[in-house]
Amino acid sequence: xxxxxxxxxxxxAEACLGDDRRDWALxxxxxxxxxxxxxxPLTFAAGCLIGALREMPKxxxxxxxxxxxxxxxxxxxxxxxxxxxxxxxxxFLPTGHAGIAGWFAGAGEHQPLxxxxxxGFAPALAVLVWGIVAGHVLMPWFVLERNxxxxxxxxxxxxxxxxxxxxxxxxxxxxxAFLLLPAAVLTIELVxxxxxxxxxxxxxxxxxPGTPAA
Amino acid sequence: MATxxxxxxxxxxxxxxxxxxxNEWRHGYDIIKETGLLSGTLYPxxxxxxxxxxxxxEWREPAQPGRPARHAYRxxxxxxxLARATADERASSGxxxxxx
Numbered sequence: 240x241x242x243x244x245x246x247x248x249x250x251x252a253e254a255c256l257g258d259d260r261r262d263w264a265l266x267x268x269x270x271x272x273x274x275x276x277x278x279x280p281l282t283f284a285a286g287c288l289i290g291a292l293r294e295m296p297k298x299x300x301x302x303x304x305x306x307x308x309x310x311x312x313x314x315x316x317x318x319x320x321x322x323x324x325x326x327x328x329x330x331f332l333p334t335g336h337a338g339i340a341g342w343f344a345g346a347g348e349h350q351p352l353x354x355x356x357x358x359g360f361a362p363a364l365a366v367l368v369w370g371i372v373a374g375h376v377l378m379p380w381f382v383l384e385r386n387x388x389x390x391x392x393x394x395x396x397x398x399x400x401x402x403x404x405x406x407x408x409x410x411x412x413x414x415x416a417f418l419l420l421p422a423a424v425l426t427i428e429l430v431x432x433x434x435x436x437x438x439x440x441x442x443x444x445x446x447x448p449g450t451p452a453a
Numbered sequence: 454m455a456t457x458x459x460x461x462x463x464x465x466x467x468x469x470x471x472x473x474x475x476n477e478w479r480h481g482y483d484i485i486k487e488t489g490l491l492s493g494t495l496y497p498x499x500x501x502x503x504x505x506x507x508x509x510x511e512w513r514e515p516a517q518p519g520r521p522a523r524h525a526y527r528x529x530x531x532x533x534x535l536a537r538a539t540a541d542e543r544a545s546s547g548x549x550x551x552x553x
């Protein structure tokens with residue numbers, strides 16, 4: 240059991256070292272059997288993992304991996320903010336239905352967002368908003384997988400959904416200020432993933448075709 | 454530069470261990486057992502010293518079938534010179550490392 244756990248920890252250490260240090264990752268793995276024979280595989284593997292983690296900021300691939308995780312973790316609170324805002328009501332901010340102006344003014348007057356005239360659009364708006372939230376929740380996962388095809392597809396879907404929400408809001412004569420939060424989240428997300436994609440393309444620019452980019 | 458910074462205690466311990474039999478190739482786990490260094494200290498050290506040209510590494514066929522090839526290490530001429538220089542320096546200053 241300890242040996243199995245040690246092999247799992249060693250696999251993590253190998254992943255942390257990246258392609259630059261592939262030889263060293265194999266060198267560590269080659270010594271694991273000696274550590275198992277000596278009865279200390281987990282200590283050895285844990286040490287290798289700590290060493291590999293300490294090496295990560297020293298090579299570009301490692302810095303890229305750390306930044307990807309930071310970006311992914313940074314996107315989650317944005318998605319959570321959108322989710323909380325949506326749960327609190329379509330205006331995305333805990334304003335009741337007073338809108339941005341009412342929110343800034345304190346209690347403000349509470350105007351209903353949807354009138355009897357346009358209330359029939361509520362299900363469509365709800366589906367659209369929850370679709371946007373789901374898209375933003377999925378994005379960090381795809382970023383960490385470095386599955387740029389899926390990231391690009393999801394970015395297009397999120398953008399299209401946000402633009403549709405803008406159009407709906409305009410058609411229904413709702414307060415466009417409500418859309419500040421989803422627009423800001425989308426902008427931050429797109430800029431961050433575009434920068435990550437460019438960075439990865441730079442790192443693997445010299446790699447032969449077919450080389451896995453991770 | 455390899456010698457721009459003063460070698461750390463761990464590096465001195467590794468230099469001492471490898472300079473005892475400088476022509477002999479040593480496996481990583483054997484070095485760990487001999488020096489008492491942890492794998493998390495030894496491997497980053499070996500990587501840096503190899504980058505600096507102080508240590509050379511090569512792959513060795515496994516002693517037992519079914520096991521992976523193993524990396525073996527020894528000091529380069531530059532590494533051996535550094536090991537001797539630091540040993541002389543410590544001897545002249547009366548430095549003695551306490552084993553842990």
